[in-house]
Amino acid sequence: MASNAVDRTARALDLIPYIVDRPGISVEELAQAFRTTAAEISETLNIVFMCGLPGYTPLELVDLNTDGGEVSIIDPQNLGKPRRLSQIEIISIILGIENLKSQGLSGPVSIIANSLISKMTALLDDIRALQILESSKNVEPSVWREPIEKAIREKNVLEIDYAGISNDEMIVRKISPIRLYAQNGQLYVEAISQDSGEFRNFRLDRISKLADIGKTSTPDIRLDQGAAADIEVQVLIPKKDVLFLEKYQNIIESSEVIGDMRKVHFRVSQTNWLRRALASIDGDVVVLHPDSFAREFRTLAQISLNAYKMS
């Protein structure tokens, strides 16, 4: 990505002490550390070449050497020390450490983390910055995290008992875990299903049993992500239920407000989970299209009422 002159100056000021500390580092390694391209680094190094103190004789310029793709700085002039951290940088680190703590740390590491928080907090211009920020419950801890991380490292296959939420049934799956991630406070594992070869995501709190079964042959990976989304569904839901829209925004084709209701147009591959998702809304829900799904939804309402009458 192209950057402006200020960005390049900032990068030049940060590159100089970083290179001083790592003589002989490659342009590619610098690009990785600074999360940019080798071309951007080379362009910034061209600026560094021309930096120096007034007088601008060779003795007053930053002494930069880029022989054979290895970068060294012999004399950084007065730019050998890293710049002070900005307030946002300090806050990013403090919140990052808080997140790390919330994910569970051993005693000794927790002590190190607290000591680092104190040191970073001391760098803030105003301690009130932390009083207006709050970070909590960003990841629910899970007993499955450690065995899954181990299986990812060792490229092992896991067999899991999983409570499927759409069909409400326990399924047994063999999966090759790829990565763990957090979303809306919950931990998920992205994995390749050994049975279908498809990528699947599993919420850790819905796994009831997990066993590492070592290495097995890798299935052929299917990238088509299952059936095509060719069922069109139109519904009316309460306008105030913004949470529903946010949660399912990826499959919503369009929506418009009509009085107190909102008309939402979906395109899905199957309606099983959508029936449940619509059922879980607090308020009126009317299925407009297709007729078969509208009938199915009304039937669900009737048998749900019958269940109460039988109680």
Next chain:
Amino acid sequence: MALLATKRLLTKGEIFSSVAGYSGAMDSMERMFERDKDDLRSLGIEIEVAPLDSLFEDELGYRITPDSYALKIPEISPSELGVLSIAAKSWRTSLFSESAQKALVKVASLGIEPDIESLHTSIIPIDENCADFELLWKATFECRELTFEYLDSSDTRRIHPYGISLFKGEWFLVGFDILKKEIRTFKVKRIRALEMSGKKDSFARPADFDMRSSLILTKSESRFKVVLKVRSHKALAIRSGSTIVKIDEDWDRIEKIYSYRGEALTEILWHSPDVCVEEPKELQERIIAIWESRAKSGAPGGK
């Protein structure tokens, strides 16, 4: 570099004559000087500006002190740098990811080798995103008024921002709604047309303001207990971690504690018709009313 190298204040004339790049008419050099000062300040570099002679304030001098420029951090150990390196990976997207990485690069230039291996610790990045964080933070920190539109309404909200929270990977803003005259919580991703107005310190945050107690969602300690009748072998998500008592061949009774009422209602409706509420009665009545309305609604828009 010249401003950082000097021990005394430099005049504009000295800067123009000694620093490479300044040439041409005085007007254009002045404009270039102002732009360069702005650029340096945008990088967080403080420029000291003071009269050269305390008795005559007509000529100003400029310099950057090494103290204000360089990173000064109390001695940091390889393990602490290791923790910092891991914490910097806490963010998957947004301003924080970029800022944490920049901080890491700076601290990693202090000549310390991070010790990550011995920590046996990893981090799972949280799913956050807050494009407007810098503006929210500045307004909240400096006590400046914010205006924005919220949800589908085009009404402009006027807010005195009191605090910002990242909860379950979502950003929330807590502030005093000037028109509604009460403290409100806003989900940041529902905010549109955000603007900062007003001067610094244009309001005072109440001394007894407490972020945690202001956030409704973080009041997970407020527990909502329900008693449910659940069909045998059904509603697996509800059964997980709950006390189950068998009623007969077809039904079990389950007691479950939810964080709040809405969470209970959503999960119970999701599992209908395999779950019926027994207690509290108020929730049972609400759910029956919802299903009665849906059973009657046949035509579009009808109820």
